[in-house]
Amino acid sequence: MSEAFNITDQQQDYSKFGLEANPFPYSPVPAENPELYCGQEHATNEISSTVSTTLSTGKSKHLVITGKYGNGKSHTLKYTRSLVQDREDAIVGYVAQPGEGFIDIYHEFVYDLGFTQIQDIAYQYLAKITCDVTDRNPMSANTMRSLINDGDVLLSEIVPTAIKRLSDTTRFADFARAIVHMVYEDTNLYAWQWLTAEGIRYEQRKEMEIHTALDDDTMGVRAFTALKSLFLELGYTAVFVFVDEFESIGRLSSKDEQSTLNSIRHLMDQNSHGLCMLFGCAPEVWQDVMSEYHAFSERIGQEVALRPLTNEDLYELVERYLERERGELTNSSDISPFTEESLDLILQRSQGNIRQVLSVCSRLLDTASREQRTTITNEFVQDSL
Known part of the structure; x- marks a missing residue:
């Protein structure tokens, strides 16, 4: 039986470099919330x-x-x-790529905001209406949710006014109804599907008294504009x-x-x-x-x-990545275990492309660790690449 593979969960030792782990990503894909930004x-x-x-x-x-x-x-x-x-x-949404048309951009934007945030927005709007038509004064989505759940405010008292005012604000009555239905347990998933342009059956739309389908670019622009108007109405x-x-x-x-x-x-x-x-x-x-x-x-x-990295950009980038894994008692600083000459060669080979730089640095650090080296020199980079 072949024993060519040696798979283990044992971590490599980077202590010889004054590091607790390899700080460079193995797959240099941007994190959802990046902590570092250098140059540019x-x-x-x-x-x-x-x-x-x-x-x-x-x-x-x-x-x-x-x-x-x-x-x-x-x-x-x-x-x-x-x-x-x-x-x-501020309201912030990220669209990974534009898809086949604007309706896809709209879908990805709302989906990035998420069900919870859109539902909170619905409660915020009902709180605003509640302040106007009752003697209650809810100041947040959670407070409004509690008042409704405890029966202190009846949806029947505020929903008609909420739909009318939001329809006037957005000039899109179906959008107003979908937002309000985000607070109803029986229909909030239907409302979410409509608001994200995923498409729902006629019977599900009828249950919410929604007459149009959100299924093309024109409707996507209309829904996006309505959503933005709602955000601004709430003070964003x-x-x-x-x-x-x-x-x-x-x-x-x-x-x-x-x-x-x-x-x-x-x-x-x-x-x-x-x-x-x-x-x-x-x-x-x-x-x-x-x-x-x-x-x-x-x-x-x-x-x-965006421009390719310069020498100064590269030194700063590598130093800041290394700092993330320096041990508390480590005296190492700056760009060690890399030398300036080795980084210059990495910059030359990568042509300043940040993705290639991070990938190469990660690979070199692992190779140096396996070979029990303490310094990543120019010669080592040449041999490894």
Whole structure:
């Protein structure tokens, strides 16, 4: 019987490097909430300006972040998202890729917000109505939920007013009914499916007195605008949409691509306040969009390109990753066990591509550990690569 495989759960020992573990990712895919961001000061300045302008003025502003594969577009979007998410006055949704049309962008945005947040929004709106039509004064979704569950506030007293006012605010009565039904135990899953554009049967819509299906780009734009209007009605400053891998629209047919871009354009036109969209896109696709779809690209106007890492960027990146796994009693600092010469070679081989840099550093550290080395030299990098 062959014993070629030696599978074990025993961890490698990195103590010789002054490390408790390998800090570099084995698969350099951006974390959902990245903790590190290095370099790209020109990009961070532009992104900060875009986000800050929307937050401070309420006026909509949009930005495209371009960069070659592996240069950090997804990481940049997710890092920015993690910063904005900490604010109580902002609603933030992430779209991994635009799919087949705007209805897919809408679906992914609402799905990223999640059932719980949308349900809390429904309770927040009912709390607002309760303050207006009763002597109760609930200040949060949880308080409103408790008042309803305890029978201190009857839904029959507030729902008709809530639907009417939300219909007036959003100019979309079916959307208003779906939001209100998020608080009903018997129908909240149907309401969620409708709000996420997953599609429900006619009988399920009829139970909630919803007459339309949310199943195309036009309805997606209408629902998104209604949702944003609801957020602003509840006191939120802006809605932030992070659309990653926007270059995938280039794989659509010309008709579908134009339909998607037109729908986003209509969304921007209908929402001059309270909306900020950031797109991550390959530069060659964005150039095609700019040359072929002026009406869309002019709505954005702003573009910032991510650049390959410089020597200084690389040293900072490696140092900050290593710091995460330094032992408390370790005297090691800076970029050790790497040398400057070894990092220069890694930078040269990777051409400054951050994804390749992280992958190579992870692999080299493991190899050095197995070979009982204490330093990753230029020669070692040459032999290993």
